[in-house]
Amino acid sequence: xxxxxxxxxxxxxxxxxxxxxxxxxxxxxxxxxxxxxxxxxxxxxxxxxxxxxxxxxxxxxxxxxxxxxxxxxxxxxxxxxxxxxxxxxxxxxxxxxxxxxxxxxxxxxxxxxxxxxxxxxxxxxxxxxxxxxxxxxxxxxxxxxxxxxxxxxxx
Numbered sequence: 001x002x003x004x005x006x007x008x009x010x011x012x013x014x015x016x017x018x019x020x021x022x023x024x025x026x027x028x029x030x031x032x033x034x035x036x037x038x039x040x041x042x043x044x045x046x047x048x049x050x051x052x053x054x055x056x057x058x059x060x061x062x063x064x065x066x067x068x069x070x071x072x073x074x075x076x077x078x079x080x081x082x083x084x085x086x087x088x089x090x091x092x093x094x095x096x097x098x099x100x101x102x103x104x105x106x107x108x109x110x111x112x113x114x115x116x117x118x119x120x121x122x123x124x125x126x127x128x129x130x131x132x133x134x135x136x137x138x139x140x141x142x143x144x145x146x147x148x149x150x151x152x153x154x155x
Contacts, residue, residue, distance in 0.1 A: 013074075022149075026109050027101065027109065028113040029142075030099050030114045030141065030143060031141060031143050032117040032118065033138060034094050034097075035135065037134070040131040041090065044128060051127045052127070057127060059086050059120065061123040062120030066086075066112040069115040079109060081112060085099065088120065099113045099116035110142055114140060
């Protein structure tokens, strides 16, 4: 069993000390989706949502969220992100979000990619909730990460 690095010897939460770790190129990609009614999806696709361009606002919200992950997740380190790409794709029954984050740093960017996807999908919900309060956010997960001591990983 692996050691829980965010707990000290007494079991208290702590921020991991990354001071001695090497700076490496790191990247992570996460995905998730939101399902919704055909009416809500058509309104988003056709630009008819009264609050504005849902996909454009969700993309910016996700990028902004990636940059603020350490403000939202208590034990995350603030990272100098070198890249955040957030793609939103209209599918048959909803919208898929995929975020890729990168940095040259001492710790990974998995949480930033997951946060970007989550906030982008929450923004879609917020902007379209008047059309469909039954939307479901699902499948938010890490797809891949690279860099660092633990190396590469793919789902």
